[in-house]
Amino acid sequence: MSTTVTTTTDSTAASFAVSAARSAQLEAQIAERPADFRVLTGDRPTGALHLGHYFGTLANRVRLQRAGVDVFVVIPDYQVITDRDSVGQLSRNVDELLLDYLAAGIDPDTATVFTHSAVPALNQLMLPFLSLVTAAELRRNPTVKAEAEATGERAMSGLLLTYPVHQAADILFCHGNLVPVGRDQLPHVETARLIARRFNERYAGGEVVFAEPDALLTGASVLLGIDGAKMSKSRGNAIELRSTEDETAALIRRAKTDAHRTITYDPVGRPEVASLLLTASMCTGADPVDVADSIGDRGAGALKVLVTEAVNEYFRPLRRRRSDLAGDPGYLRAVLARGNARANEIADDTLGHVRRVMDMTY
CATH class of the missing domain: 1.10.240.10 (Tyrosyl-Transfer RNA Synthetase)
Known part of the structure; x- marks a missing residue:
């Protein structure tokens, strides 16, 4: 057993080293040709963002946007119910996220901020994508495993099991080619790469309908909450951006x-x-x-x-x-409406292409 653990650890370390080296190359390319890149990132609307979010991801999104990268920020409202029985104060939480994004420097004139539920074609891509992965592959995903363990006695929902495929659809619908992630999120990018590759091979006859996205590793350190555990919305141990x-x-x-x-x-x-x-x-x-x-x-x-x-x-x-x-809720809704409109336009084009290569145009 010790040999197996050691081999797995070595393999994980080697994979991370490759991702880190690739990220360094990507940073150099971003500096030279930022317009070549489209980023997809986002946060579940389960509460306001905190200092850990800001230094871990949000500040980096603003940096990439200001560098000239095309930034897409999804507010995945459907993912709220992956591990809970109600949506809670969903509309309010979406507004709180949007406030945090805009206040931190996300520019709606250049970035695209949108919600899952407002983009039907994005979610329709889930059907062919689900055919490209096995249940065993999904169960091995570290986030799925961790979330399932965190729910205790609660049975895993189908939505939670397919969470990595949702994320792949988010990335691939807009042809995102760059995904800023921490080390623990690398498997999600690998799932998106796998789905892109299999779609091209199985359904598109080798045509590159979806390019395989790259992970851009973020080097931000993890901040602890006031209780000494990882800063988290669900633990109530965080200093929120909106705090006085x-x-x-x-x-x-x-x-x-x-x-x-x-x-x-x-x-x-x-x-x-x-x-x-x-x-x-x-x-x-x-x-x-x-x-x-x-x-x-x-x-x-x-x-x-x-x-x-x-x-x-x-x-x-x-x-x-x-x-x-x-103080201007009308402006917030206008920002979201504009982002949803752009996301819908792109998703409709992508789905149309998918249907054509799959011989589903009637």
């Missing part, structure tokens, strides 16, 4: 640290303290070691004051923009 300065201060005061008075940056031995230092580093641009040295033996209290000031200073312009945008 007083709310931010109250949350950071409750953040878990340790008993050592001297502040040091030690991600392995002192993960909670290190996460706070990293948060300050991301907001100020200073090295986390230097941030720790500036506090010295003044303890966790001084660290939390510094982090609070850094977060509130960094996010003050974003929060101001967000507040202004929240």
Whole structure:
């Protein structure tokens, strides 16, 4: 058994190394020819975004957009019910996501923000795509496995099992060729590549209807929530982008640290303290070691004051923009309507091509 585990670990490490090298090449190509790339990314509308989302994905989307990459942002409302029995306050959550996107710098004049449910042709692609993967392949997907385990006694829904195929449809309908992901999301991109390849081979006679998308690895570190676990909407341990300065201060005061008075940056031995230092580093641009040295033996209290000031200073312009945008719900709906219209136009063209190569035009 140890041999099998070692072999699997080595294989995973090798695969990650290949993806990292490819990502470095892609970054160089983006710098030279950004118009060659179309990005697909998005977030489930289950609540407002937090600092982990911002530094992990959102800031990178804005960076790519400003570099000249064509950015598509899906709000996958259908995916809300992959692992829950009700949609909750879905319309409100969609608005909250849209506010976060726009306040962070997503420009609706160049980016395309749309919802799953508003693009029927995208979802119709699920049918041929589902024929290209086996149930065993889907069950091996790490996200499907993790989500199934997290639901406890709840039976896995068909929607959850086919979650990777939904993501493949999101990417391929608009011919996205670049997907920004963390290391744990690489299998989803591999599923999209597999579906693209099999579709071309089985249904299109070798014609490249769908190019195989590339993963663009993000190097952002994971921020911990105030309880010491990974920052998460569902755990209620996150500092949201929409939080007020007083709310931010109250949350950071409750953040878990340790008993050592001297502040040091030690991600392995002192993960909670290190996460706070990293948060300050991301907001100020200073090295986390230097941030720790500036506090010295003044303890966790001084660290939390510094982090609070850094977060509130960094996010003050974003929060101001967000507040202004929240006062104009008509503008938000207009942005979404425009994004949905563009997504529908592209999805209809893609589905039409798919139907032609599959001899389904009647």
